[in-house]
Amino acid sequence: MSATAFALPPRDARADRPTPGIALTTNLVGQDALLPPGALALLVSLHRAIEPARQARLAARRERQAFFDAGGLPDFREDTRAIRDGDWTVAPVPTALQDRRVEITGPVDPKMVINALNSGAKVFMADFEDSTSPTWQNLLTGQRALIGAVQGDLAFTAENGKQYALKPQDEQAVLLVRPRGWHLDEKHVLIDGAPIAGGLFDIAVFAWHNARALQARDRGPYFYLPKLQSMEEAALWETALSHIEAALGLPHGQMKVTVLIETLPAVFEMHEILHALRERIVGLNCGRWDYIFSYLKTFRRHADKVLPERGQVTMTQPFLKAYSELLIQTCHRRGAHAMGGMAAQIPINNDEAANEQALARVRADKLREVTAGHDGTWVAHPALIPVAKAIFDEHMPQPNQRGVLREDVTVTRDDLIRPSTGTITRAGFEGNVEVCVRYLAAWLDGNGCVPIHWLMEDAATAEISRAQIWQWLHTPDVHLCDGTQIDYALLQRTLAALPAKLGDHSRLPGGERISEAIALLDALSHADELADFLTLPAYDRID
Known part of the structure; x- marks a missing residue:
């Protein structure tokens, strides 16, 4: 039996009655079987x-x-x-x-x-x-x-x-x-x-x-x-x-x-x-x-x-x-x-x-x-x-x-609450930007679990990268370990260079949405407030 064809458990006579107060905004094949009136x-x-x-x-x-x-x-x-x-x-x-x-x-x-x-x-x-x-x-x-x-x-x-x-x-x-x-x-x-x-x-x-x-x-x-x-x-x-x-x-x-x-x-x-x-x-x-x-x-x-x-x-x-x-x-x-x-x-x-x-x-x-x-x-x-x-x-x-x-x-x-000590390297900053963009592009394309540089990235790991970028930009005098100021100019240069760095986008999950993901990360990073979750503004862009 396939994943899309199977018998659902029988329900009582109430399953045939309409359900007031609820509206489904989309109708896909098989939806009624998954969401009968009783459910x-x-x-x-x-x-x-x-x-x-x-x-x-x-x-x-x-x-x-x-x-x-x-x-x-x-x-x-x-x-x-x-x-x-x-x-x-x-x-x-x-x-x-x-x-x-x-x-x-x-x-x-x-x-x-x-x-x-x-x-x-x-x-x-x-x-x-x-x-x-x-x-x-x-x-x-x-x-x-x-x-x-x-x-x-x-x-x-x-x-x-x-x-x-x-x-x-x-x-x-x-x-x-x-x-x-x-x-x-x-x-x-x-x-x-x-x-x-x-x-x-x-x-x-x-x-x-x-x-x-x-x-x-x-x-x-x-x-x-x-x-x-x-x-x-x-x-x-x-x-x-x-x-x-x-x-x-x-x-x-x-x-x-x-x-x-x-x-x-x-x-x-x-x-x-x-x-x-x-x-x-x-x-x-x-x-x-x-x-x-x-x-x-x-x-x-x-x-x-x-x-x-x-x-x-x-x-x-x-x-x-x-x-x-x-x-x-x-x-x-x-x-x-x-x-x-x-x-x-x-x-x-x-x-x-x-x-x-x-x-x-x-x-x-x-x-x-x-x-x-x-x-x-x-x-x-x-x-x-x-x-x-x-x-x-x-x-x-x-x-x-x-x-x-x-x-x-x-x-x-x-x-x-004691913070850890360490540094921010250029590779670390650029890696955060790449992970955010690639994960966002895949997520917008319907894929929520993406292998990037031999790590399985999901929303949680992408959120670390996204939140760090925002905090580094919005906290005064945060620098890379080579002395470079972390500012919007650095972000813009990194975002501008990313498409060429990624190469053939067609081989990447969500590759056709890389530009959209770059624009969304740019907007989120410039915002005066850190968005609570990356997936909230992204959710408006799917379906």
Whole structure:
């Protein structure tokens, strides 16, 4: 059975009734089968229950950022001290998620879903967020692929005739789905005239089609929740998930979640986030790339917290080491998993020496994680699975390390916000510009996960580059290490030289949109305010 032709689960008689209050702005072939009236009714009720609070939380984000822009600093909350000091744990971790030593992530196209589930990783995180450009076609194709994966009959035939099919279910990775964050709308679905939250659309449609089948197999459904900034945002997800469970007749707490700690404000509320989701949360994850981006965004107006070029901001830097170790201590105290971060490297097939150097960096990173006490880690490419697995197998023969309490760790507010030291080279500046432009062009063309210079770039890594360019330009007296002032003239020269440097654009993902991407990066870099997310203005340019 192909990825675009499969049977959907039967629905009751209500499926034939019209759904008031909702409008779909686009109509693609197969859309009605994915979004029958019953599913639309769930979206309507969910939106009406959650949207006012979502908008309030987004307003709270803006107020908090204004405080930071005025010189304020994040800190642990005094009003939640009782939660941090309290003696409580999260609900038991399901059997299927006890061992998560290697997880692979990627977009939701059928080929990726099949390869990832067959990859030998313990978990596959199917990513509707940073790895997927949210064209309407991509979103529907992704939902179809995941339905086929849950049913076990997903197949795909490439243009060259190569066929892809799933291994037996007991040989597959456990499926987790990452919806979009609270800040992203789904403009193709209007409810009472307003767009639904992209993340609510992603989770609700997936759960509508798959939750009962996954429940019957003791496989969740399971989710990764991205870009939370506070316990209140976590509590809002608790409300949303409870609403879906009630609508679908699932037991409360059936839908389990792992939360990515990938914003600087969230690291100060890890106990509180675990507590808000304590009946369904199974772990936290060090979303390192988005975390670095969030550090840049939080301190965009703080001249004393300008970071060096991206390649020098590694997990051995003190503020990132503190973040990682505090996450381990927090999770294990509460009975949850502490997941490590992403290895973004991809194989360098034409240079054995360079490939070995890259793999050595991956091994060192995974050794750091497992010896620190992490319960598992992420990779972006299947070739890294045996590399990461070998490190974790050697140092973690048991399913996890939740018994490693890291009571030796003491982390203060200042430890978490202290900037790393380093330099900004010309190559580092030009590399940021190239990554931004190439990723943006691909994203605008419908591709959200792009290999660039032997690294798998997604929205998170591109955001680091984009935010650094803006901050370097808008902070007085920031120079390259050769003494060159970082100013708009330098940016213009770099942008002007880029098309020739890239060569034949037709060989690049989104090559026909390079000029559009250059213009968008130029505008974003000149803006008086750093845009919250690169994907917000870019979203207006797709579909």
